[in-house]
Amino acid sequence: MSAFKRKRGGQNQVNKKGKKIKIVADDGNEPVDVEPERQNEFVLPPPVSRGKWTNKERVLIFSSRGINFRTRHLMSDLKTMMPHSKADTKMDRKDKLFVINEVCEIKNCNKCLFFEAKKKQDLYMWISNSPHGPSAKFLVQNIHTLAELKMTGNCLKGSRPLLSFDPKFDKEPHYALLKELFTQTFSTPRYHPKSQPFVDHVFTFTIADNRIWFRNYQIIEEDASLVEIGPRFVLNLIKIFQGSFGGPTLYENPGFKSPNMHRREIRLAAAARVREKQMVKEMQKTKRTEAKQDLEKDVTADVFFTPAEEKPVHIETEAPEPKVAKRNKHKAFKRQRMVHR
Numbered sequence: 001m002s003a004f005k006r007k008r009g010g011q012n013q014v015n016k017k018g019k020k021i022k023i024v025a026d027d028g029n030e031p032v033d034v035e036p037e038r039q040n041e042f043v044l045p046p047p048v049s050r051g052k053w054t055n056k057e058r059v060l061i062f063s064s065r066g067i068n069f070r071t072r073h074l075m076s077d078l079k080t081m082m083p084h085s086k087a088d089t090k091m092d093r094k095d096k097l098f099v100i101n102e103v104c105e106i107k108n109c110n111k112c113l114f115f116e117a118k119k120k121q122d123l124y125m126w127i128s129n130s131p132h133g134p135s136a137k138f139l140v141q142n143i144h145t146l147a148e149l150k151m152t153g154n155c156l157k158g159s160r161p162l163l164s165f166d167p168k169f170d171k172e173p174h175y176a177l178l179k180e181l182f183t184q185t186f187s188t189p190r191y192h193p194k195s196q197p198f199v200d201h202v203f204t205f206t207i208a209d210n211r212i213w214f215r216n217y218q219i220i221e222e223d224a225s226l227v228e229i230g231p232r233f234v235l236n237l238i239k240i241f242q243g244s245f246g247g248p249t250l251y252e253n254p255g256f257k258s259p260n261m262h263r264r265e266i267r268l269a270a271a272a273r274v275r276e277k278q279m280v281k282e283m284q285k286t287k288r289t290e291a292k293q294d295l296e297k298d299v300t301a302d303v304f305f306t307p308a309e310e311k312p313v314h315i316e317t318e319a320p321e322p323k324v325a326k327r328n329k330h331k332a333f334k335r336q337r338m339v340h341r
Contacts, residue, residue: 055189060104060130062088063115071115071123073145077231078113080146081216082186083158083194085113097126097245104130111185114245115140122259125235126245127181133243134250136178138235139259141211146230153218153227155201160188161216164204174240174251175207201229210255211236 061079063071067090079085086107091100097114104112114126123143128135163186169179186203188195199219206213212235217226240251 053189053191053193055192057084057111057184057187057189058107058109059085059111059113059185060088060100060107060109061085061113062103063090064093064117065090066093066117066120067115067123068117068120070143070145070148071117073147074143074231074233075115077146080157081161082188084189084192100126100128101131101244112244113185124238127185128244129181129184130244133247134177134181134240135244135246136181136240137238138212139238139256141234141236143233144231149228149230149232151228151230153201153229155218155229156196156198158188158194158196159198159200160190160195161186162199162202162219163187164202166205166207168207169205174237177240177250178212178237179205202226210253 059082061075061082063075079087086109088103088107091103091114100112100114104110110130112126112128112130114128116124116126118124123140125138125140126135127138163183165179165182169175182205201219202217204213204215204217206215214231214233214235216229216231218229220227236256237251237253238256239249239253242248242250
């Protein structure tokens, strides 16, 4: 502390709240002694390292056994972005969820992000205010981590983020509760020992298709544009509970469909398509067999038939004249020649 209490040119010592400076005129003359309200004095804010850390929010981030590599990388990305977070070993599947409250108490954490894996393909996330609640359960979909996206954005490690929420969060009561829960969980406390005194990225929570879309953007100083950093994921709300990891249900999403039901509908649709193809093949086969049968009567035989004209009946009453056989002159001449010989 002695390094922060050195005197500078006979001025007053620097206190914890800040220091006062005087603005000298352009001609170099000292300011005239007037009333303190009229002097050109300004109070500079204290440095970040001297600020008082009052918000003691700590977030415990851990998971159950059976998670895949993408979930593990997502957890490491969240720990990197949230300097006020803590980690713990994986929880056994046989343990009940209310045991997490005891783990949070041991770790001195009052917020918890718990990732629960089921069937090695479905990922659920719990956000809880330990130990009194409330808590919310989500289905995590479309996960993309920092190493996977390869975005061009970048931010300082440990810097404080801005939280941007969709206007729909203020219209519904359950969304307003989630907004407060997200604000207390993802916002870095001011003057946290591991945080940096900069605000250079934004966490956005957008509601679309009855889901909450999480994005992380960098703030560019030149034109205040945004460049995505990552990670990104989608939260599908299932239930909101009054207690921490249990208790009475405050809200249940009526449009939620479990992954098992979704996969079952896909299988049923595929089976229906296969049955339809088989029926079409059987119908074609029966048509071909019916076409090969011999028909006794041709239906199209009388299409081009034209009846002949009727002729009058002629009855002959007299006998016909006998026909006279004509002799061949050449043959007679030949016989005559033979006789003369």
